[in-house]
Amino acid sequence: MNIYKKIGSLKDKQVLLLQGPMGNFFARLDKKFSDAGANTYRIGLNAGDEFFSHRDNYTPFKGKMEDFRFFINNYYKENSIDMVFIFGDCRYYQSIAIKEAKKLGVKVFVFEEGYVRPNYITLEKDGVNAYSSLPKNRDFYDVMGFDKTYEKDVITKKTNFFKLYWQSSLYFIVANLFKFKYPYYKHHRNFSVKQEFFYGCRSFYRKIKYRLKENGFEVLITKQLSKKYFFVPLQTHGDFQIITHSKYNTIEEFILEILKSFAKYSKDNNKLIFKHHPVDRGRCDYGNFIKKHSKILNCEDKIMVVYDVHLPTLLKHTKGTIVVNSTVGLSSLYHYTPTLCMGEAIYDIDGLTSQSTLDEFWSFQPEVDKRLFNRYRCYLIENTQVNDIFY
Numbered sequence: 001m002n003i004y005k006k007i008g009s010l011k012d013k014q015v016l017l018l019q020g021p022m023g024n025f026f027a028r029l030d031k032k033f034s035d036a037g038a039n040t041y042r043i044g045l046n047a048g049d050e051f052f053s054h055r056d057n058y059t060p061f062k063g064k065m066e067d068f069r070f071f072i073n074n075y076y077k078e079n080s081i082d083m084v085f086i087f088g089d090c091r092y093y094q095s096i097a098i099k100e101a102k103k104l105g106v107k108v109f110v111f112e113e114g115y116v117r118p119n120y121i122t123l124e125k126d127g128v129n130a131y132s133s134l135p136k137n138r139d140f141y142d143v144m145g146f147d148k149t150y151e152k153d154v155i156t157k158k159t160n161f162f163k164l165y166w167q168s169s170l171y172f173i174v175a176n177l178f179k180f181k182y183p184y185y186k187h188h189r190n191f192s193v194k195q196e197f198f199y200g201c202r203s204f205y206r207k208i209k210y211r212l213k214e215n216g217f218e219v220l221i222t223k224q225l226s227k228k229y230f231f232v233p234l235q236t237h238g239d240f241q242i243i244t245h246s247k248y249n250t251i252e253e254f255i256l257e258i259l260k261s262f263a264k265y266s267k268d269n270n271k272l273i274f275k276h277h278p279v280d281r282g283r284c285d286y287g288n289f290i291k292k293h294s295k296i297l298n299c300e301d302k303i304m305v306v307y308d309v310h311l312p313t314l315l316k317h318t319k320g321t322i323v324v325n326s327t328v329g330l331s332s333l334y335h336y337t338p339t340l341c342m343g344e345a346i347y348d349i350d351g352l353t354s355q356s357t358l359d360e361f362w363s364f365q366p367e368v369d370k371r372l373f374n375r376y377r378c379y380l381i382e383n384t385q386v387n388d389i390f391y
Contacts, residue, residue, distance in 0.1 A: 011037035023167030203282025246343030338365030
């Protein structure tokens with residue numbers, strides 16, 4: 001999807017960009033929008049935002065969190081803003097900016113990581129994920145007769161991981177070095193350079209460790225264990241999709257519910273495989289928590305925890321995937337693997353995901369309606385995805 005097809009003409013529009021992904025994506029977007037005829041504005045919340053902005057249209061917010069509502073409302077009105085572009089819609093500053101924009105009739109466009117990966121990023125009007133306006137009624141997709149295929153039209157986009165790490169590291173360093181300029185800024189996650197450096201080193205060590213430890217595991221998955229296990233991909237700790245769009249407060253709560261249900265209702269020959277999220281590799285490790293509680297529940301011999309095993313292989317060979325609301329659920333459906341959502345998800349639709357309870361899912365996994373999924377995926381790409389990457 002061309003971005004301008006989604007947002008319309010920008011000529012003579014007053015366009016605000018508010019704190020994008022760490023790095024220069026919003027700076028590049030700023031230039032593109034300006035070249036398209038828009039009058040662009042930037043608001044930054046810390047020195048990292050300032051560093052990756054064009055200085056001539058940049059406005060810093062240096063006040064307290066409770067003052068941001070008045071600030072952004074006033075900014076919209078003083079500059080006659082027509083539309084605002086935001087990365088993510090659940091963080092404090094972003095959620096306030098969205099609410100105030102809607103009050104004033106300012107159009108809101110939200111960027112997020114791609115629902116469909118790789119090759120895509122998400123851009124939706126008003127909100128993403130559970131705040132998305134995408135229809136969740138299967139009748140909508142059954143009658144639309146939408147069977148277009150996109151794979152042939154997609155330009156392959158690969159994330160430059162060197163740029164990702166370099167830009168995000170520089171963002172952290174600058175924001176911390178000049179923290180005194182934005183004394184009241186509160187980041188949605190840990191914002192310490194020292195701690196992030198430690199996590200990065202530990203993540204690198206663990207990646208090497210798990211690669212050696214899990215050598216040959218894919219063969220085990222594709223041979224002995226194929227269709228004999230259930231798969232649970234874990235989301236990141238502090239994930240807003242968990243906190244905002246599910247009943248869980250922590251990943252541990254989700255894990256414990258899965259283990260208790262599995263121990264009580266799953267058949268004797270089934271295994272249960274948890275996969276750690278790669279972003280959390282250096283930050284936390286749920287392995288000991290899972291082992292402890294599986295032992296208490298007397299099912300430790302049926303539980304496995306993996307870290308860097310090839311995700312598509314796990315999805316292809318499982319009996320069923322259980323997620324909270326991760327986009328891994330969409331990947332699971334792509335392989336036509338039965339999938340159960342435990343939280344709010346854009347793809348939790350009758351005919352795609354199981355509508356049963358967790359306790360029932362161990363015994364019966366309904367087939368994915370392939371035609372429905374193909375139509376849904378095409379509509380999803382056409383209406384929410386941009387063939388681009390952040391780095």
